[in-house]
Amino acid sequence: MNAGTKTVRRLASQPNRPASDSICSSCLFRLSNTPSQIRTAATAAAAAPSQTTSTPPSAPDAATNPILHPAYQVRASVVLSRPPLLTRELHPFEKAFYLYQRRLNERLALPFTRYFYYKKGTPADVEWKRKIKQRLTPARDIGVYNAYGREGWNDEVLVGDQTAEPEVQVEALIRDLEHKGEEEGEKKETESNEMAVQRPLSRVTGADKSNDERSLDRQMERSLYLLVQNAAGKWRFPEDTLQGREGLHQAAERVIVQAGGINMNTWVVGNAPIGHYQWNFEKAIENVEKSRQEQGEKVFFMKARIMAGQANLEKNTFGDKDFKWLSKEEIEKFVTRGYWSSIKNMLSER
Amino acid sequence: MALQQGLRPLRRSIWSSQSSQLGLAAQQSRGYASTDIADTIQDLESASSLRAGTPAEDTTSQYDPVGRARRRKIQLPPSRYQFRPPKYYRGPLHPHQPPPASDPASREFQPGPFSLPRLEQTYQSTFAQDLMTLAYTHFPPGYVAPTKSARLRKWEGESPYYKNRPLRGPRGADVLRLLRKPITFRNVPKLERVTVHSMISAAKDDSAHLHVAGMVMQAITGVRASAFKTKKSVAGFDVRANQYLSLTCELKGEDMHHFLSKVIDVVMPKIKDYRGVKGSTGDSSGNLAFGFTNEEVALFPEVEVNYDSYPPKMIPGCHIMIHTSATNDRDARLLLQQIGVPFYGKLVN
Missing domain, CATH: 3.90.79.10 (Nucleoside Triphosphate Pyrophosphohydrolase)
Structure with a gap:
């Protein structure tokens, strides 16, 4: 038992503090340590009963009906x-802002280093060429947008455009993974290595x-x-x-x-x-x-x-x-x- | 006149609330000025452009900026439409001022943020509240904090040199430690920045190690690594001064949150027999650090997806320093434990 607990015990067991359980022990300890006895409204409530009970009650009265202290x-x-x-649903303004910033980034970033990621003549390189032809940009979730072309300035989407919607972006990523959108001739070759991409679960549950x-x-x-x-x-x-x-x-x-x-x-x-x-x-x-x-x-x-x-x-x-x-x-x-x-x-x- | 019009609904709401509250219990009348005048503010802002709504159907269908540009016969004057800010700042009185860095036309403009990281959202919605509840210290209304002696001591003695001398430092150290203030909603510890650092000693013979390490660190952090020179020659390590041997990435904001959640949710669970971060880490002012070996760095998804492109022996290890706004290690560790970093061994504060 440390000194603090002892002090609290002593304060709590003092005879003129019967309503000690109306103020918690940690508060009692802190208040006992205050250098100057400042009383505010909160502590006055604790102090008030002690004044009333400090006057000794008459003996026969206490025996018949014991004094009941007001408490809570x-x-x-x-x-x-x-x-x-x-994560929370984004505000339409946030969605539009993030899409606009991504397109700006695409305009300002250095070009994608294709030969670092895809060796020349490999199937992955062919696949990359096919994809970049479709979406015109390395980023997969900003829609069809050519940041380096003559019309790179046209980086804002028009009213009613769905590119900024998270569902549309997820769909674009999955389409990219599943090798979809190929021409008819190529389709037969890649059908065997098409992998089943697990779709994200719905944000809305049965409950x-x-x-x-x-x-x-x-x-x-x-x-x-x-x-x-x-x-x-x-x-x-x-x-x-x-x-x-x-x-x-x-x-x-x-x-x-x-x-x-x-x-x-x-x-x-x-x-x-x-x-x-x-x-x-x-x-x-x-x-x-x-x-x-x-x-x-x-x-x-x-x-x-x-x-x-x-x-x-x-x-x-x-x-x-x-x-x-x-x-x-x-x-x-x-x-x-x-x-x-x-x-x-x-x-x-x- | 406009002010009077604005104040009229306020006055009305005050009057109505006074009359309606007469019959209510006293505890139900707990109201706040900010909620009372909410409808007043709506009145004031009714003409705001934010409430204008979407434009009409025919306006949007006819708007075609690309087609309009293609149809244009004469090109627009480049001096007006292809603005280039001045290369140098020539002082506040110069007529040609550069735009602020937040302007996309500025040379200093950096785009972003691009997303709202999950870690940041979870911190705002869950971690910060719990941390504040955990660190709460109750001071009852009558409490007066005991006065403490000054942290810097005076020079006591007869020596004339003690006159007007700057105060003496604390015992046992020559710098003052950070004070821990009671944590309130204003100063809940949060992540400030993350430094990823790597010393590549092999680069003293072959600089290719430095280049590969730079590529790896840029891939895993999303931030361009900056190289640093050695300051001194150390004969034992075979290091001369002014050699580029180390790389550092400074992560803040969105990059930092994405990087940390990647480390905690993807890389750490993949490490075999990972014990966690050593419990004695920390600089006793709320900054914690841990390291990854080169095999562990290879587990980052950005390296894994393109593993063949990096020479396996040149992938570096790295140190990750997490700077928090906590002023002691205990609070910082509490924050990281909430985020999901495991700690092992003796916890030293």
Whole structure:
């Protein structure tokens, strides 16, 4: 046990600090180290109960009904997310810009050194000659464009031209690999060595088409977050109150297993929460065990990533009814307004 | 007048929000000035050329720049249409000024970028956020950082030479180390540049090694390699001064991201019994380095596809230095581990 922990223990066990669990131990330690005792609004809340309890209560009153200190339920919640798996869709302006820059590069670069890559008279050299005749440029994905010719200045595509579209560029690359576009006479010779080129899979999956909100294959270029419907029917991130002496990180790991089952390979990022949500109960709950009166709840959000697996609510211990993997905009439709205003800034735009 | 017109919707939105918020709970009224005036800004920018949309159908169908140029009988005057910027910069007062380097007509113009690298996108969407969460240090509102003594010491003593003397360096070293500031959203460690360096000692007898190495390095990095001279003669290595024996490629931006993802996703998995990068690498200011032997350089896809063109014994090995904006090795290693570089052995910070 190092000096810091000792100090925290000592501070926490001081008799005039009964509400020590309303302020976390690391904050307590840092504040105890401050040279000047500056009090702000946040620390004043922690200091206030100590003043009220420093006056000794009358003995018979304490025996019949023990003093309940006003406090909050501290809950840990897990923002379990699946990061984007695909690159994002480019804006039309970006596509046009990249194509224009590639064509400019073709104009400014030194000519392709053909004899370094293709020895004279080899089949590869013949193939190269045939291809360059068709597309007029060594680059395979900028369309038919002759950078060195008299009309090299015509490097901008017209309205409605599809050359900048990624699908068209992929098609051009595949056509290039498959030796297509040959004249009729040559075709028979090369048909035997034609190789099957594996096409890129679609960016739109089956889960996208059926809008399966439980699937992790949906919206591959966005971050998806796990949202559960709790016993009260409200949609929230999975959460639970802190048990015993566990910290937020431990609690987050426990909540993931208790809510979504063990069939998820997850990583809780860091020990610090990324956000918090506060809710005052309509009527305070009296917790006699901990001798406190719970005014409301404070939920701390821990960030977590899912690497593999899927949530399963069969062995859920919190009585959650349903779960969904949703992107940021979709979450807004399901959660309450107060909850949304606390969580919206910690969710990723992409 | 225009300003008043612009402000009118703003005033209206403020009034409406005031009246509607009376019935709402206090926590729901968490709003920001930037979101409140969003519709106001739309009003202000309605005439922007960005919102003009596509031109009419008949205009686009009739537009044919190539045909128009071919039909032209008399050529356009070259002095006006074939502009060449001046070769030398003759000062700000000279009437003939060169265009900025971003202008395609400029002599210094370099085209690019040509794509949005996947690594960069993943960094923006995933790595940076996680890194910030991992490195977060909480300072509660009442916290005052303890004062530290000055890093440069004073000269203490009676000697008259200590008067007005520059401050003394830190103990144990003559330079100050970089300070690690708390990581916020402003200074999340990121990749700055990558230097690929190769010393070709065989080039002291035969310069062909240097030329082949230059071609290989240009192929794998996409950047022209620059050659460097030896500074001193070393008799033990048989090296004289002013011999060209080393090559360097400086990669930034798009090139750097493409090169690193190629190294991590293609080359490193192909190396047999690869242990990873040594954990003790680093210059203790956030720059990490590792090396590839000549056999490992031959695994780059650009070399592999055209392996016969390079004399096998002339393919060089190389050192790869990754410069990050982190100020210590621990943060830099955290960043590289996220990207996918494996480390082995004892991790030294």
